[in-house]
Amino acid sequence: MDIDPGDILKLKKKHPCGSFEWEVLRIGADFRLKCVGCGHQIMIERKKQKKM
16 A cells, blocks of 8 residues: 555544544654544554554
C-alpha cells in the first residue's frame, strides 16, 4: 500500500467527533495523521496503522 502526505485514509474506527477520515501529514517510522472532521492530530506507529 503506497501512502503519501496529503492522502486521505478511511480507518475502521471512528474518531470521537464522528469522522472516519484522516489526512496524512508526515510519513516515517510513524505517521502523523490529522482528523478531517475536527483537525485533531495524532502520531501512530506504522504497525498500528496497518491494522486500522
